[in-house]
Amino acid sequence: MREALAEAAFQLFLERGYEQTTVDDIVARAGVGRRSFFRYFPSKEDAVFPDHESCLADMTALLDGRDGPDPVGAVCDAARLVMRMYAANPEFSVQRYGLTQEVPGLRTYELSVVRRYEGTLAGYLRRRWAESPDGGLRADVVAAAVVAAHNNALRSWLRSGGVGDAEAAVDHALGLVRDVWGSAAGVPAADGVRVTVPKRAAQGAPGGRGDGPAAESDDDVIVMVASRRAPMWRVVQSIEAAMAAG
Structure with missing residues (x-):
């Protein structure tokens, strides 16, 4: 039902425009009642991003199981989950990106989702570096760097229409982060x-x-x-x- 509602909503957004589509339109297309819609989505915005909640849950589960000597590598691996989610359905991802760029409310919503991903990464790093000098500051900086590098590569791929290897592009971007911050002890490599x-x-x-x-x-x-x-x-x-x- 969740997938059917999300598919109906997105089709209508592309056909009629986001602002011109109502919840009533969506439930009519899906053949269900309004209560069914709000059981799965608090708002129209949530129907545009139906996969982020499960991705956040997967990210949390991955990090909960990573207590090895390479916390920076762990958050890079966690960020790759987002890239793989987008790359699994390039056509939908490219269309959603275009819609998001056209609708200010969706851009704002997307930023809130990005902050949740960044907060999840930073929270993990703060726990890992709790005893280190400036551990909290370092965690926030590294998490922001990982998200920025990931999003730069991912959005370049989306702007290209989904052409090329998204995973290779993101790997390259995250490699730059690891060159600066990554080390086996979790201590950043900086200034040589x-x-x-x-x-x-x-x-x-x-x-x-x-x-x-x-x-x-x-x-x-x-x-x-x-x-x-x-x-x-x-x-x-x-x-x-x-x-x-x-």
């Missing part, structure tokens, strides 16, 4: 500094080199790669953040 924190010192692992107290130490090892152009304050800040995150 990348820091990782292995779980155990290599020399203390079975078969590692060295004997005595150094080989038996449980202290973690910080591995850093820094550009010659990286300012010293950034190097020190990155090391401190990695130690705190560990």
